[in-house]
Amino acid sequence: MSAKKSGSRGGLYIVLISVHGLIRGREPELGRDADTGGQVTYVVELARALAALPDVWRVDLLTRQIFDAKVGTDYAQPVEAISENANIVRIPFGPRRYLRKETLWPYLDCFVDNTLKHFRSVGRLPDLIHTHYADAGYVGAHLSSLLGVPLMHTGHSLGRVKRERLREKGLDDQAIESRYNIGRRVEAEEAVLAAANLVLASTRQEVEEQYAMYEHYRPERMFVNPPGTDIERFHPPQRGERFDDLQAMLSRFLANPKKPIVLAISRPDERKNITSLVRAFGENRRLREMSNLVIVAGTRHDIVNMDKGSREVLNDVLLLIDYYDLYGQVAYPKHVDSEDVPRVYRLAASTRGVFINPALTEPFGLTLIEAASSGLPIVATHDGGPQDIVHFCKNGELIDPLDIPRMGEVLVEMLSDRERWKKLSDNGVKGARQYFSWRGHAENYVSHIKKLIGPRRSGRSTAELWRRLPFNDRALISDIDNTLIGDRASLRELLSVLKAHRDKVSFGVATGRRVELTLEALREWSVPVPDVMITSVGTEIYYGPNLTPDKGWAQHIDYRWEPERLRQLLDELPGLDLQPQVDQRRFKVSYFVDVGRAPPMDEIRGLLRKHDLYANVIFSHNAFLDLLPERATKGHAVRYFASKWGIPIEHVMVAGDSGNDEDMLRGSTLGVVVGNHSGELDHLRRYKRVFFAGRSYAGGIVEAFKHYDFLGRCNLPERSRREGDRNED
Numbered sequence: 001m002s003a004k005k006s007g008s009r010g011g012l013y014i015v016l017i018s019v020h021g022l023i024r025g026r027e028p029e030l031g032r033d034a035d036t037g038g039q040v041t042y043v044v045e046l047a048r049a050l051a052a053l054p055d056v057w058r059v060d061l062l063t064r065q066i067f068d069a070k071v072g073t074d075y076a077q078p079v080e081a082i083s084e085n086a087n088i089v090r091i092p093f094g095p096r097r098y099l100r101k102e103t104l105w106p107y108l109d110c111f112v113d114n115t116l117k118h119f120r121s122v123g124r125l126p127d128l129i130h131t132h133y134a135d136a137g138y139v140g141a142h143l144s145s146l147l148g149v150p151l152m153h154t155g156h157s158l159g160r161v162k163r164e165r166l167r168e169k170g171l172d173d174q175a176i177e178s179r180y181n182i183g184r185r186v187e188a189e190e191a192v193l194a195a196a197n198l199v200l201a202s203t204r205q206e207v208e209e210q211y212a213m214y215e216h217y218r219p220e221r222m223f224v225n226p227p228g229t230d231i232e233r234f235h236p237p238q239r240g241e242r243f244d245d246l247q248a249m250l251s252r253f254l255a256n257p258k259k260p261i262v263l264a265i266s267r268p269d270e271r272k273n274i275t276s277l278v279r280a281f282g283e284n285r286r287l288r289e290m291s292n293l294v295i296v297a298g299t300r301h302d303i304v305n306m307d308k309g310s311r312e313v314l315n316d317v318l319l320l321i322d323y324y325d326l327y328g329q330v331a332y333p334k335h336v337d338s339e340d341v342p343r344v345y346r347l348a349a350s351t352r353g354v355f356i357n358p359a360l361t362e363p364f365g366l367t368l369i370e371a372a373s374s375g376l377p378i379v380a381t382h383d384g385g386p387q388d389i390v391h392f393c394k395n396g397e398l399i400d401p402l403d404i405p406r407m408g409e410v411l412v413e414m415l416s417d418r419e420r421w422k423k424l425s426d427n428g429v430k431g432a433r434q435y436f437s438w439r440g441h442a443e444n445y446v447s448h449i450k451k452l453i454g455p456r457r458s459g460r461s462t463a464e465l466w467r468r469l470p471f472n473d474r475a476l477i478s479d480i481d482n483t484l485i486g487d488r489a490s491l492r493e494l495l496s497v498l499k500a501h502r503d504k505v506s507f508g509v510a511t512g513r514r515v516e517l518t519l520e521a522l523r524e525w526s527v528p529v530p531d532v533m534i535t536s537v538g539t540e541i542y543y544g545p546n547l548t549p550d551k552g553w554a555q556h557i558d559y560r561w562e563p564e565r566l567r568q569l570l571d572e573l574p575g576l577d578l579q580p581q582v583d584q585r586r587f588k589v590s591y592f593v594d595v596g597r598a599p600p601m602d603e604i605r606g607l608l609r610k611h612d613l614y615a616n617v618i619f620s621h622n623a624f625l626d627l628l629p630e631r632a633t634k635g636h637a638v639r640y641f642a643s644k645w646g647i648p649i650e651h652v653m654v655a656g657d658s659g660n661d662e663d664m665l666r667g668s669t670l671g672v673v674v675g676n677h678s679g680e681l682d683h684l685r686r687y688k689r690v691f692f693a694g695r696s697y698a699g700g701i702v703e704a705f706k707h708y709d710f711l712g713r714c715n716l717p718e719r720s721r722r723e724g725d726r727n728e729d
Contacts, residue, residue: 011057012449014050015126017136018043019111020101023063024074025082027338029299039156042227042366043132044082049228049442051086056446058085060122062115064104065090068097091115100307101135102181108135109552112142113644120470120646125149128449130200132156134185137192144195145548147470150452152198155206157271157363159185160213165271165360168402179309190216197452200445202226202364203388210363210384223448226388228438229369236375236429237346246340246347250294255328260291260415261353263376265341265367268297268306268313273358273381273401275316280358282324284408290415291353293330296344300334345374352421354379354414357386358401365389368396369436372428377421379410393431395424469531469543474651474714475506477534477638477664478701480518482657483674484509485525490699495527497702501711508532508641510634510654510664512620514585515542532641537618537626537660538634539587541641553640554587557629560614563589566627569611573599576625589627593619601625620660635663650716653708655701656681665690670708670716674700688717 021040022029028040043061051059061082066075074080075098080088091114094107119125130152131140137153144151159182166176176182193199193216200223201207207222251257262281266272274295281293295317300306303314321330336344348355355371357380362368365385368378372389378396380386390396397414399407414421476498478484485491498507508530511518515535522529533542539557541550566589570576575598579590599607601619608615616633618626642649654664655672659680665671671690673681674697684690691707693700709715 011055012128012446013057013122013124013126014059014128014130014449016043016047016059016061016130016132017115017140018061018063018132019108019135019139020104020133021063022066022071022075022098023061023088025080025088029338039132039364042156042364044088045228045230045438046442046445047086047088048083049438050445051083052439053442053446055450056085058087058122060087060089060118060126062089062091062118064094064111065092066096066098071098089118091118101133102179104135105138105181105184108139109142109555111139112146113552115139115143116146116470116644117646119147123471125470127453128152130154131192134159134188134192137196138188141192141195142548142551145546146543148544148546150197150449151192151195152200152449152452153192153196154200154202155189155211155363157361158210158213159189161210161361162271169270169360190214193217196221198223198448200225200448203385205384205387206363210361224388225441225444225448226385226392226436227364227366227369228441229366229373229432229436231373231433231437233342234345234370234373234432235342236425237350241346241350243343243347243350246343249333250292250331253328253331253333254292257292258351260351261348262287262291262293262411262415263296263344263348263353263355263371264294264357265296265344265355266298266357266359268300268310268317270309270313271360272313273360274313275320276401276404276407277356277358278317278320278324278326278330280404280407280411281330282320282326283404284412287408287412287415288326288329290412293326294344294348295330295332296336296341297332299336342370342374345371345376349375349425352415352418354411356407356411357381358399358407359383360401362386369432372396372436373432375425375429377414377424377428379407379414389436392435393428395428395431469506469645472504472506473647474504474653474710475508475532475642475645475647476653476655476701476710477508477510477532477641478655479657479661480509480511480513480521482676482697483655483661484527484698484701485521486676486697487699488525490695490697490702491525491527494698494702497705497711504711506531506645506647508534510534510538510638510661512537512626512660514583515540515547534634534637534641536585536588537628537632538637539585539628539632541637550644552644553637556640557587557632557636559629559631561587561629562613563587563627565611566608566613566615569607569613570604570627573604573607575599579624587629587632589615591625593623593625595622598625618660620658633663634661635665635667638664638669639667651714653701653704653710655704670704670710670714672701672704674698676700 023040047059047061050056078090091111093110093114125147126149128150129140129144131137132154133156140151163182193214199221204224211217247257264277303311355376355378357368359381362381362384368380368389371378372393372395381401382398397410399410518533518535529545541553575594576591583590605617614630616628616630642652649668653670656665657674658678673692675693676696691704693703695703705711
């Protein structure tokens with residue numbers, strides 16, 4: 001038994017992310033809608049193939065958890081084992097019901113946050129994050145930046161390419177944007193191409209033509225690894241093999257079911273160009289005479305209840321069948337079990353038929369590889385993956401998917417020449433086994449990963465220390481001025497303690513300073529970059545040495561935030577002068593206050609209420625006024641940070657010295673007020689979870705470590721009834 005099989009964690013931990021599909025390990029519902037196509041099969045089979053390698057400890061395929069009776073209960077299962085070391089892990093985010101991928105963009109930051117909790121439950125960061133499609137790329141780029149984990153991306157289909165193909169079909173830009181949200185998608189693709197360490201493509205054409213359309217095209221980061229196929233499931237028909245059940249199903253549609261089958265398998269999506277195939281069949285009399293057309297376009301129960309795109313495609317197909325009077329010549333079954341798909345290929349091969357993929361663009365061509373393995377010659381679009389498949393397998397012909405007459409002619413030529421058909425069939429079987437097996441795909445994949453991550457480093461850099469953030473079970477968050485800094489000897493003492501316990505304690509600061517001034521102060525006092533920085537009075541959160549912004553926090557506090565209206569109102573008040581632009585932030589409007597002329601703060605708060613404006617009004621040092629979103633304070637930011645990274649709030653120690661630290665000192669945190677504090681905090685002495693230290697500056701924090709046994713069992717003082725009633729957070 002290998003080390004991997006015996007439970008060793010020394011092997012690779014690989015995380016695949018495919019956000020939008022209805023993904024499950026058995027009987028995937030391919031073609032149910034535009035989001036459940038070949039990518040679903042690819043990511044599931046990739047997870048299995050990688051997990052079977054001896055160098056891999058675990059593979060998790062992360063997708064969306066869905067609670068929706070219309071799609072079934074399988075997609076609500078939190079974890080589904082699909083092989084010994086591979087799992088589908090469903091992450092909850094956004095509405096519970098199933099949504100098309102174009103509508104998921106507003107919720108993706110929640111996917112990031114909940115994925116962090118999953119990594120904590122595993123107890124290990126992945127060695128690689130591999131994202132599939134643009135929305136997963138957005139998630140993966142953020143996770144990679146947060147955790148310092150290498151990122152690999154596969155686009156599957158690209159927004160810029162799709163937009164050009166849809167324009168060729170006659171759609172205008174407004175219609176394309178409205179239906180497909182292409183602008184958001186292209187923006188995400190540019191971002192993930194900039195962030196990715198590697199980009200895995202299926203074909204050379206993808207690299208040289210499709211990705212080259214992007215500003216962040218970096219060919220040196222790309223490698224081609226054709227997708228695999230399960231050659232045990234997909235093979236030529238065997239002597240004596242019978243297909244009575246499938247033939248009975250097709251005989252409902254076909255007048256002469258024994259004629260050669262022109263087979264198409266795809267989801268009913270406009271990009272798959274099924275309608276052009278029906279036109280090519282309908283307009284070529286000889287093709288109609290010599291063959292039947294069989295279209296397996298996913299699963300449907302009632303076309304009326306399908307999503308708009310699928311509904312329109314299928315309606316067009318039915319109208320074309322009627323227009324060309326193709327009854328008895330075209331089969332379009334409502335449902336073919338995924339387990340029966342290999343037999344459908346073999347049935348078509350047994351009739352000496354042909355497989356066709358007329359898609360406008362085809363990044364993969366997985367169905368083409370399956371058809372080749374099954375002994376079916378292929379006709380396919382000249383765009384994308386089919387170029388390499390035909391190059392390697394020499395088993396078919398490429399066509400312009402918009403040249404309808406030529407499409408019909410090529411099919412006739414291939415069906416008419418029995419000797420050529422046999423040669424193409426044999427070539428396809430041989431080529432698929434030689435070039436497109438899952439084992440070969442997975443081994444090539446892992447060899448590139450190993451080059452990327454290099455040998456495991458034994459030392460711990462600052463970045464590696466920060467990457468332990470998801471697994472530390474407690475955190476220290478300190479104000480900077482007059483708390484963390486002010487006395488160099490006690491600061492060195494504190495930093496020495498933190499360094500000795502870095503495997504347990506995360507370190508952060510919370511300050512009114514903007515991030516640039518925060519870094520300046522930390523450098524001046526020789527403080528390493530913290531794991532987390534809460535800056536600009538709690539309106540901004542940054543992580544680690546790369547200063548990765550927390551986009552989820554920004555989205556959270558944007559609620560009812562109207563800075564332009566706030567400025568318009570307050571600019572008219574006496575005694576308030578807007579601070580310089582450098583001190584204004586996206587979520588902070590700041591004024592100098594002349595207390596002799598300005599209205600009292602209560603009056604300003606009343607004025608905001610009168611004008612239906614919502615903001616936290618922070619008045620400090622009798623001279624400064626900050627307006628923040630109502631959800632944004634240092635205390636709220638501390639609690640958000642703890643929740644996001646799975647640290648119990650009772651294990652978060654917060655330290656401060658003045659009134660603007662009060663909201664993070666109160667509640668369930670372990671509060672520390674340093675000895676040199678301002679008198680405005682004295683009223684907190686009645687709270688048992690607020691410790692007033694005798695030592696000043698950082699020395700007070702070191703003293704509090706002992707008081708709370710923070711580095712040991714982390715004692716939690718009992719709160720009084722009054723304190724608990726008033727300060728539960």
